[in-house]
Each structure stands twice: as C-alpha cells, then as structure tokens.
Amino acid sequence: MSEEKPPTGTLLTDHLAHWAALTPHTRAFTFVDFPEADSLGRHRSLTWRALDLRVRAVAEALARTVPPGERAALVLPQGLDYVAAFLGCLYAGVTAVPLFTPDLPGHEGRLAAVLADCEPACLLTDTATADRVLAFTAEHALPETALLTVDGLTAPALAEVEPPRRPAPDDIAYLQYTSGSTRTPAGVMITHANVVANARQGMAGLEAEDPTTTAVGWLPLFHDMGLVLSVAAPVVGGLGSVLMDPVNFLLAPERWLRLLGSTPRVVTAAPNFAYDYCVARIDADTVEELDLSGVSVMLNGSEPVRPATLDRFRDHFAPAGLAPEALCPGYGLAEATVFVAADPPSALATGVDCDPDALTEGRVVPAADPARATRLMLCGAPSGQRVRIVAPDSGVVLGEDAVGEIQVCGPNVGRRFTGRRPR
DSSP: OOOOOTTTTTOOHHHHHHHHHHHSSEEEEEEOOSSSSSSEEEEEEHHHHHHHHHHHHHHHHHHHHTTTTTTEEEOSSSHHHHHHHHHHHHTOOOOEEEOTTTSSSTOOHHHHHHHHHHSSHHHHHHTHHHHHHHHHHTTOOOOEEEEOOOOOOOOOGTTTOOOOOOOOTSSEEEEEEESSSSSSOOEEEEEHHHHHHHHHHHHHHTOOOOOOOOEESSOOOOSSSHIIIIIHHHHHTOEEEEEEEEHHHHTTTTHHHHTTTTSSSSEEOHHHHHHHHHHHSSSSHHHHHHOOOTTEEEEEEEEOHHHHHHHHHHHHGGGTTTTTGGEEEEOGGGGGSSSEEEEEEEEEOOOOOOOHHHTTTBOOOSSGGGHHHHEEEEEOOBBBSSEEEEEEETOOBBOBBBBBEEEETTTTTOOOEEEESSS
C-alpha cells in the first residue's frame, strides 16, 4: 500500500506519481476561465491520475523530439496544459523554460531576449497558439526550432511510458528568468532538489501543510511565486490547486476573491499592488457578497510590502470574514527558487517604526518621533535556510539592526545564472 506521505528527497515527478497512485480520483488541478464578462467562471479539472497520464504523454513526445538535458521553452497560455507541459519536461529530463505567449502585452522584447539566451531545442505550445509562436520567432529572426503542441497527447498508448533517463536531484529542472525590468533577463538554474526543497520550505513557513489546504492563484506560471505556489507546492504536498489567468484578475479582481471563498483552508499570494488594486476596484456591496473566512494565508510578496496596503485591505475586507492574521508579508527571490521567509499566519503581521535618518546611514533604530517614522514590515524568520546581512562592498557580516546585502544559503538556492549555453 502507498505511504500516506511521499518519501523525502524525491523528485517533483515522484511526488506526482505518488499521489496518482494513492489518490487517483482526487481533484488535483482546476483551471477557471471567464468566457463572458459576467461569467461566474467555467471550471476544468484534472485528477491526480489524469494529470499523471497527461504528464507522461508530454514526456513521451518530448523524448522523441529533444535529448535529455536540452531545453524546452513553454510558450503557451496559463492553464492545465501549462502544468502538464512543465511537469512533462521534468519527467523527461528536459530543462523547462517557463515563458508565455507572444501576445502578452508589453513583453515581446523580454520573450525574444529569453528565447535568444536559452536557445531551446523545442518550443512547447498548444494548437491555438502555434501559428502565433511561429510568426513571432520568424519576426525576431530566432533560429528555427522544433514545435510541439501539448494538447491532445493523452492517447492510451502513451500513458504508461517510462522516462528515458531518470534525472538526478542535482540536474537542472528549469530556468527561472528574472523579470528584466532593470536589466536583460537572466536565467537562474533551478535543480530538481531546489524546487522540492523550496516547496516544502514554503508550506512549512506558511503553516500550509494540512492536506485539506488548497492553493488558489492568478499569478502567471512563468513567475517564480506562481510556479512554486500553484504547481510545485501542491504536487509535493498533494494539495488541490485552483488557477486562473492574470488577465481575468485584472479585468475583475473580485473573481480572485470569489474563488478564495469556494473552498476552506485556502493559501494564496500576490504582489503588494494587487491588494491595493482590490481595495480600489471592489465596492462595499460586493464585499458583502464575499466569504473570506476560509482563507488561511494571503501572502504579500515580490514587491516592497507596504504597511498602509495591509491596513487598507484588512479593513476593507473585514466584513467578508477575513481573519486579520491571514495577511502575511513575505520575502523571496528567484535565486532562492522563490520562498525565503514569511510572517506566519498564527500571528498578526507587525511593523517597526524606524528613524528615517538612521536608515539612510545603514542602521535600524526605533523612531523617537512617530510622525517622522518610516514603517517597515517584518517578514518573519527564514524557513529551512540561513540568511545573513553583509556589507555590499566587503562581504563582512554585519551585526543586528544593520542595513546591508541579504545573502541566503540553503537547499533551495539555485546553482547559478545561465549565460548562452553554459556547460
């Protein structure tokens, strides 16, 4: 009989196979789209067994197209196919490069830069997007590359395929590219061991290890926080995951909050701007219709966490039953897979009123005058890793209450940045 929990030290795809065998008919991933403006959402789901079959089918198709260790870029829309494509790469020993479709507004330059940098041996997309992908690569003079459409690859003959080569934990699972907002996008080499370790660290740090927990998210899956929270952590922990497209959040942010109320013990995450956006766009009448009493964690990360934002969101959505302690400031970075620390949901998030003059001098000193204070949020203790603060110019470790460069050490820290075809 299968163990109730997957063994430690395994690959992400080992966890998938474990849950497919233990709970084959349990709903694993659900994607919700909104075909009409007033739609309440159309749900499509995969059980653990169905997901495992889809992943094996993608892996078999990849094995016929791409040698193990080569790279496959994911250029397809958010959804269940994206999840299957990502996990299929890992199962086949192919390095995944999570990206997005060419029609994402304002990101054409980033997509072209990343494709040129990673030099994929294959582009993974779906039938509806394939022509746009081909046109984009031609327009940007990118090398001709094999194109594989992942939808429709669930034929029974492919379902039981075994991987051509079992990846080692220290093999590269995927390249996580930085945003490219301040420099050319750079890819962080994330190993199979890194992503499993960080999924466990995130669940422990957010106190989200209960098997009845569901991750609900709209963050793009090419983003590190979206990928780990909505794919890796659910696969490691056997948790349910509910996904929606970021565009549908931006069009109507209440869609996200309604999904949060659809299941108990929900964990979700968003950058700081999203919480301000919800307050600005969702009126009091709509708040009264929401039920946020089952939300365990609303992680605020990937941007500076602003105390005023937490206060506004907490007050605005209190009538919906939101527990004040559910708002959890966090810190992470792509080089550490994503998750480093978060204020746990067992206590209220707290801030520190700092003297602004001392901050400019590199010191954290309590403010004598509250009217002039700079309030900073505490982001909790590191989860399963070590953090130290050093002087940026010398690397000397600084004492407590000092401002400096953050260094992270742990099993989740990626191998290094990639250049053009590092070996």
